[in-house]
Amino acid sequence: MHVLRRFAVLALLALGANGARAAVLAEDRADLMYHRYQGGGITVDGPSVLVRKKFGESLAATANYYIDNITSASIDVVVSGASRYAERREQKSLALEYLRGKTTYSASYTNSKENDYRADTYSLSVSQDMFGDLTTVSFGYAQGLDKIGSSVDPTFADEIERRNYRLGVTQVLTRDLLASFNFETVTEQGYLQNPYRFMRFLNAGGTYSRGPEIFPRTRTSNAGSLMLKYYLPWRAAVQGQYRFYTDTWGINAHTGSLEYTHPLWNRWVFSGSYRYYTQTGATFWSDLFPRDGYQNFMARDKENSPLATHTIGIGASYEFPVEWAGSWLQKGSANLRVNHMMVDYSRFRDLRDFPPGTATPGTEPLYALDANFLTFYVSFFF
Amino acid sequence: MRKPLLILGAAALLAVTACAPIEPWVKPYEREHLADPIMSIGGDPVSSSYLDHVFEVREGARGATGGAGGGCGCS
Amino acid sequence: MITTTKALRTLLVAAFLAAPALAVAPAGPAPKFQLVSMAGKPVNLDQFKGQVVMLNFWASWCGPCRAEMPILEKLHAKYKPMGFTMIGVNVEPDSAEAAKWLKATPVTFPILFDTKSEVSKLYSVQSMPSTVIIDRKGNLRWLHRGYKPGDENEYLNQIRALVRE
Numbered sequence: 103m104h105v106l107r108r109f110a111v112l113a114l115l116a117l118g119a120n121g122a123r124a125a126v127l128a129e130d131r132a133d134l135m136y137h138r139y140q141g142g143g144i145t146v147d148g149p150s151v152l153v154r155k156k157f158g159e160s161l162a163a164t165a166n167y168y169i170d171n172i173t174s175a176s177i178d179v180v181v182s183g184a185s186r187y188a189e190r191r192e193q194k195s196l197a198l199e200y201l202r203g204k205t206t207y208s209a210s211y212t213n214s215k216e217n218d219y220r221a222d223t224y225s226l227s228v229s230q231d232m233f234g235d236l237t238t239v240s241f242g243y244a245q246g247l248d249k250i251g252s253s254v255d256p257t258f259a260d261e262i263e264r265r266n267y268r269l270g271v272t273q274v275l276t277r278d279l280l281a282s283f284n285f286e287t288v289t290e291q292g293y294l295q296n297p298y299r300f301m302r303f304l305n306a307g308g309t310y311s312r313g314p315e316i317f318p319r320t321r322t323s324n325a326g327s328l329m330l331k332y333y334l335p336w337r338a339a340v341q342g343q344y345r346f347y348t349d350t351w352g353i354n355a356h357t358g359s360l361e362y363t364h365p366l367w368n369r370w371v372f373s374g375s376y377r378y379y380t381q382t383g384a385t386f387w388s389d390l391f392p393r394d395g396y397q398n399f400m401a402r403d404k405e406n407s408p409l410a411t412h413t414i415g416i417g418a419s420y421e422f423p424v425e426w427a428g429s430w431l432q433k434g435s436a437n438l439r440v441n442h443m444m445v446d447y448s449r450f451r452d453l454r455d456f457p458p459g460t461a462t463p464g465t466e467p468l469y470a471l472d473a474n475f476l477t478f479y480v481s482f483f484f
Numbered sequence: 485m486r487k488p489l490l491i492l493g494a495a496a497l498l499a500v501t502a503c504a505p506i507e508p509w510v511k512p513y514e515r516e517h518l519a520d521p522i523m524s525i526g527g528d529p530v531s532s533s534y535l536d537h538v539f540e541v542r543e544g545a546r547g548a549t550g551g552a553g554g555g556c557g558c559s
Numbered sequence: 560m561i562t563t564t565k566a567l568r569t570l571l572v573a574a575f576l577a578a579p580a581l582a583v584a585p586a587g588p589a590p591k592f593q594l595v596s597m598a599g600k601p602v603n604l605d606q607f608k609g610q611v612v613m614l615n616f617w618a619s620w621c622g623p624c625r626a627e628m629p630i631l632e633k634l635h636a637k638y639k640p641m642g643f644t645m646i647g648v649n650v651e652p653d654s655a656e657a658a659k660w661l662k663a664t665p666v667t668f669p670i671l672f673d674t675k676s677e678v679s680k681l682y683s684v685q686s687m688p689s690t691v692i693i694d695r696k697g698n699l700r701w702l703h704r705g706y707k708p709g710d711e712n713e714y715l716n717q718i719r720a721l722v723r724e
Contacts, residue, residue, distance in 0.1 A: 126558060126623060126707075133530045139538060152530045159707050166530070234508025234685065235557035270550055272525070274557075277514050282525060286547030325548035331525060333517040341525075347545035355545040363522045371522060381544050406544050413539075439531060445542065475538055477531045512687040513650035513679045519620040558621045558687045558705070 125204050125231050127162045129432065130155050130484040141443070141473020143175040150479075160201045168193040170216075177469060178299060178404075181453045184254075191216040204231040218251040218297075227268070235274075242268035252297040260293035278333040289322045301402040302453075302463070303391040310463035313394055315401050318386075323349035327357075339363040352385030353406065371419040373439075379411040389449045390464045404450040404469065415441035433483040438476070445471040512557055519556030526550065585699040589614075589691070590681045594648070594671035597661070602646075602671055604697075611643045611721045612693040613714070616673075616684050618650050619660040623706040624688040628666060630711045634718065635668040641722045642695070648673050650684070690714070694721050 131154045138147040148169035156162045170193075175186040197210035206229045214221040227242035244266040252258040265288070272282040295317035302310045327345035334340060340362050347355040361375035384406040386399035417439035424431040451466040510518075517523060526532055536549050589612075593603045604612070615631055617624035628647075635645035645668035649657045654672045661670065673679055682691060685704060692701040692714075701717050703710065 129622075133528060135530045135534070137534050150530050150534065159709075164529075231557075233506065234510075234512065236508045236510060266547070268547075268550065274510050274515075274518060277510050278517050280518065280523065280525065284548040284550055286550075288547055323545075323547065325545060327548040329525065331523060333520065333523055337520070337522070339520075339522045345545070345548055347547070349544075353544045355543070357545065365522060379539070379543055379545070384544070405542065409543075411539075411543060437528065437531070441535075443538075443542070471542075473542075477534055479528070479530055481528060511676070511679065511684065512689075513616065513618065513676060513684055515687070516618065516620050516651060519618075556621055556687065558623045 125201065125206070125235070127156055127159070127199060127201050127206070128154070131481060132484075133479050133481045135477055135479035137475070137477045139473060139475040141475075142177060142471040143180065144172070144473075145174075146170050146172045162199040162201075164197045164199075166193075166195045168195075177452065177454060182298060182300065184298075189216055191219075204235075205229070218253050219248065221246060221248040223247075223264075225266070229270075237274070238270075238272040240268070240270040242266070242270075244268075248292070250293050250297070254298065258297060262290055262292035262294060264288065264290045280331045282329040282331075283327070284329075285324075285326045287322070287324050289320070291320045293317075294319065294321055295401065296403055299403045301388075301391060301400045302458070303394045303396065303400075304463060305394075309459045309461055310390060311394070311458055313400070315403065316399050317401055318351065318399055321350055323347065323353075337365060347381075351406065353381055353383065355379065355381035369421045371421075373415075373417040373419075375413075375415040375417075377411070377413040377415075379413075381409055383408040383449060387449075389451050402450075404447055407450040408448045409445055409450070410448070411443060411445045413441055413443040415439060431482060431484060435481045436479075437481065438478045440476045441474065443471075443473045443475065445473075447471075515555075515557050519558075524555065583702045583704075585691075585702050587699055588697055589693040589699050590678075592678045592681060594673055594678060597658070597670045597672070602669060604693075607644055607646075607693075608697050609642065609695050611638070611695055611718060611724075613643070613645050613718065614648060614682070614691040614693065615645065616648050616650055616679060616682070616687070616689040616691075618687060619656040620651075621687045625660070625664075626708070627688060627706040627710075628664060630714075632666045632668065634711070634714060635666070638718055638722060643718060643722055644668065646671060648678055650676060650679050650687075652676070692717055692721065695724055 131152070133150075133152040135150040136147070137150060139145070148171045150166065150168040152164065152166045154162060154164040170191040172189045172191065173186065174189075179187065191214060193212065193214040195210060195212035197208060200207045208227045208229070210225050212223045223244055223246035225242060225244035227240055229238060229240035231238050246262070246264040248262040248264070250260045250262065267287045269285045270282065272280065275281050295315050299315055300312045301315045302312050305311045325345055325347040327343060329341065329343040331339060331341040341360070343357070343359045345357040347353070347357070357377065357379045359375060359377035361373060363371060363373045365371045384401055386397060387401045387406050389402060389407070391400055417437065419435050419437045421433065421435045424434050447469045450469050451464070452469040453466055456463070456466045540546050589604065591604050593601055596602045613631070613634065615627070617628070619625070631645050631647070635643070647666065647668060647670040649670055649672050651657050652674050654674060657672070682689070688706050690703040690706075691699060694700050700721060703713070
């Protein structure tokens, strides 16, 4: 950890050393978004507002306010015997960027609050353009502290300390081809499980009983991704991405996605995408343990189980005329993106009709989740 | 072991950023396609961060979703 | 004691603090060329000998280039009577987008189309936009890489000095 820190500092300085010519900060903008997720008995929707302003040519600030309005009667809620609940999560963030020569320094703070969870994250990053602006290298570090409670047990209180280390290299390969490589390591320590979930085990009577999940208190993950984006001669773009993920819980995941973007009729841009995700479960995961206290760590939450996700999406953007605003508005667009996600769990069983004490556990149907989520937003560029 | 590696790494980084023995093979005046908004990576910040968030909540994996760069390369 | 880390840090901090220069002073005669103008006529750099020439390499897809154009138009209008001319060299292989943009935002100074990037290569254009200022004798005097609001003050000073020659 010490070596990494020292190297990061020297890398930061090295990147700032080649300040020969200037790059530019992105333009001022305001985005108003409505997001909605619906599936598996859960509905989450709400607004997201983003405002970005430059101060001179070297400094910019971005503020974002995001809300999740949650109503949940998910499989986890139903199976635990709880009633449908409603909750609200509020997230605020502020980011600052400073441009010097070809180097951009960024710092941000994000705070997320809901009635049983509070998260504070600080992040720093440096990004440098080099090789005649063909290459962009960036380093990032983030630190987070989550404070966890439980609405079921008021005496419960725990924390998570998290650190993220990121490295990114974007390279212009030809006039029509871009490549981007990203690597991220996340280390966490603390209460890394969900207080509302449980595991189950086979009891002497041949039925099942519930017990508390026991998770490790540390987790380190490494993920690396490669993205390629190609400009097609008839003015369209195709993007492919692959990510490999592995962590100390034994979860290995592969993500592959393809997206096609096609402008039409002067003001419209349409897009279509497909994403495939697959993960092995955590080594300490099981839908049904042979007995109580079977091993040191036992988990049954579906998010850490072996699963595969297919997501298809379509999007449409319309750049509306801005002459009415005079010189105050440079550009404006209305955007809609709709996604359909299908999650297949290969080991996680649907216990909604099979409460504890039911005979022949382990033969219940496997659970599958279908969800739709959309974003609709209007962007103004000043 | 760590110290020489550190020095080598920093020197390589400095060499790479300070000298330019390799000439950029896409000239600034050839970046028309890369400057096209359809070739931007990452997309609009509000929607891309939301998409990452949805997947991170439902899946076990996290990280390495970002990217910056490309574009017009203008000053 | 000077440790390796300390030495490296000092070296890198020094390199970091070295002030970057955005306007450089090249030397020698300005490379000659001939390109077709927007009016369809061939234009040669020689035609402007005796005048101070500001050559601006731009493209319709380049934000800072477009932002700079109204300022270049003002400079051309102001200093033309004193023997100065602005020349815009458009670097796009297909001039359709540039012609469309110029129709919406017209300028009075000559626009030449370097569709084969010959002049861009001749002048070793390393950034977008790039501006070269040539004196009355046809020699290169100033090179500006990129454009940031405020750069026009440097342009004014340099043009004023050169028109007095």
